[in-house]
Amino acid sequence: MDSSIEDGGAPGGGAEQTDPAKAPRPAPTTAAPAPVPSPSIRSTVAGDVPASGGERAAVAPSSLSPSRAGDFMQCPLLYRFRVIDRLPEKPSAAATRGTLVHAVLERMFDAPAAERTAPRAKALIPGQWDRLRESRPEVTELFADDPEGERLAGWLQEAERLVERWFTLEDPTRLEPAERELFVEAELESGLRLRGIIDRVDVAPTGEVRIVDYKTGKAPRPEYAEGALFQMTFYALVVWRLKGVVPRRLQLVYLGSGDVVTYDPVVADLERVERKLRALWEAIERATRTGEWRPRPTKLCSWCDHQAHCPEFGGTPPPYPLPVRADESGSGSQGRMGPD
Numbered sequence: 001m002d003s004s005i006e007d008g009g010a011p012g013g014g015a016e017q018t019d020p021a022k023a024p025r026p027a028p029t030t031a032a033p034a035p036v037p038s039p040s041i042r043s044t045v046a047g048d049v050p051a052s053g054g055e056r057a058a059v060a061p062s063s064l065s066p067s068r069a070g071d072f073m074q075c076p077l078l079y080r081f082r083v084i085d086r087l088p089e090k091p092s093a094a095a096t097r098g099t100l101v102h103a104v105l106e107r108m109f110d111a112p113a114a115e116r117t118a119p120r121a122k123a124l125i126p127g128q129w130d131r132l133r134e135s136r137p138e139v140t141e142l143f144a145d146d147p148e149g150e151r152l153a154g155w156l157q158e159a160e161r162l163v164e165r166w167f168t169l170e171d172p173t174r175l176e177p178a179e180r181e182l183f184v185e186a187e188l189e190s191g192l193r194l195r196g197i198i199d200r201v202d203v204a205p206t207g208e209v210r211i212v213d214y215k216t217g218k219a220p221r222p223e224y225a226e227g228a229l230f231q232m233t234f235y236a237l238v239v240w241r242l243k244g245v246v247p248r249r250l251q252l253v254y255l256g257s258g259d260v261v262t263y264d265p266v267v268a269d270l271e272r273v274e275r276k277l278r279a280l281w282e283a284i285e286r287a288t289r290t291g292e293w294r295p296r297p298t299k300l301c302s303w304c305d306h307q308a309h310c311p312e313f314g315g316t317p318p319p320y321p322l323p324v325r326a327d328e329s330g331s332g333s334q335g336r337m338g339p340d
């Protein structure tokens, strides 16, 4: 897959994103001029299994999101801990800031086009932070040992910098998103259900669709770019299956480094990701049946909350909570599965 870095202010479309803290939102309260026809991509959706929170009953997986597909590709045991055992995880400062910034960018489009300015966006941060703490009280743990509020102040300043940078990459006064934080779900012919949340969908007057995802981190080096593009082609596949339209452009907006990465998919790309997802799902179903979830240690283990339960770190997984059957297929590979 090729990708190119270019100016992000392309005319015509709107788009959306992928992170936690994206909750279904009410319809915009301010009607802005609509140079873009309303799309009709809205679909049904159920939430993805969250990777944090308290005790919940174990369930067999029934659908796949980009995040959980990424978990399985990174480490099958991590997928098990998150999706089947549903072990709680601590909130992270970076992910929580990403959630906050996403909320601000999303709410920015409530305002009339001419009022979508950087100062106005920054002014939204305190209120959105309050809302986030109300909806997810666990995030206050992040600053429990910060009585003077110094770390919180620095964290909020970084959120401001990320929001300001967005205005150097896109011009929201020229965008009228068709959808924001769009929950989508589609069932493939194989029966596999795909679901996710798209940050922004722009639809040009010609009907061309652009899918946009905000990233609060830095753009990866080209050799590591496949993961993000996998997520975007996943969304493109869902939109294609729902509406029969191949999105014209996939756009990743990296607020951490100030890069905009775009990719224009073709049908062969989406067919390839569909085959990939089918194989991935077969591997997940097999592991669910047999209870064999292999750890796959990488440098990403440093960020894993489950080392205490991981054999690679001397831990023991909790008892497997689902019925186990022997693998009758004889093809129990959980070999490395990259995005491509």
Ligand code: SF4
Binding pocket: 075, 077, 078, 295, 296, 297, 298, 300, 301, 304, 305, 306, 307, 310, 311, 312, 313
């Ligand atoms: S510590 Fe590493 S190997 Fe173990 S579950 Fe987490 S990601 Fe997998």
